[in-house]
Amino acid sequence: IGYVLFYNFGYYLTHPAEVIAVWKGGMSFHGGLAGASLAIFVFARRNQVKALSVADIVACTVPIGLLLGRIANFIKPELWGRVSDVPWAMVFPDAGPLPRHPSQLYEAGLEGLVILVLMHGAMRVGVLMRPGLAAGIFGIAYGLARIACEFFREPDPQLGFLFGGATMGMLLSLPVIAAGVVLIVVAQRQPRASP
Structure with missing residues (x-):
């Protein structure tokens, strides 16, 4: 739904049946x-458990899927980077003859760092003892990683660059970061849960 609303709303407005065709991208x-x-x-x-505790568990596992997804984006290849002359730039099929940043691998690497931060926090620092803390850390870390990668990633062709060179991915990451800050504040105000 996020892609439909924010990335290609005009197309889906005229082709509403395509909204459920997720196999087409x-x-x-x-x-x-x-x-x-x-x-x-x-x-x-429904299960009478704390939503923030569930969110923490999910937040600790999501970066693994994101990392694997970005590697899949690289293999496919899709979501390639901007044209570049760095030595490791690559020519991607269907992206023209010019070498580009392998931005999918940049994001996979940053997701790996997010995994390490969350796993360290869960195993050594006890972030899971404060419901919402791991989810908040994930929100901030993912949002910052995504914004950093967007500087190297080719913007969506139907949108291009938005305000001052920002991309839609950058703009949508700002509320994720803000939500992460709110979750951390909420988590710090709660009593520490028992192990």
Whole structure:
């Protein structure tokens, strides 16, 4: 739904049946995050568990899927980077003859760092003892990683660059970072959970 609303709304407005054709593409992490957040809330409510505790567990595992997804983007190849003259730039099929940043690998590497931060926090620092803390750390870390990678990634052709050279991925990452800050504040105000 995030891709439909933010990346290609005009197309889906004239082709509404295509909204459910996810096998044709048209997915975005930001939309998936919104859907997953709703699913966590519904699951927690039905099972009478703390939504923030469920969100923490999910947040510790999501970067693994994101890392693998970015490697798949590289292998496919899709979501390539901007034209570049760095020595490791690559020519991607269907992206023209000029070498480009392998931005999918940059993001996979940053997702690896997010995994390490969350795993260290979960195993050594006890972030899971404060419901919402791991989810907040993930929100901030993912948002910053995505913004950093967007400087190297080719913007979506139907949108191009938006305000002052920002991309839609950058703009949608700002509320994710803000939500991460809010979750950390909420987590710090709660009593520490027992192990």
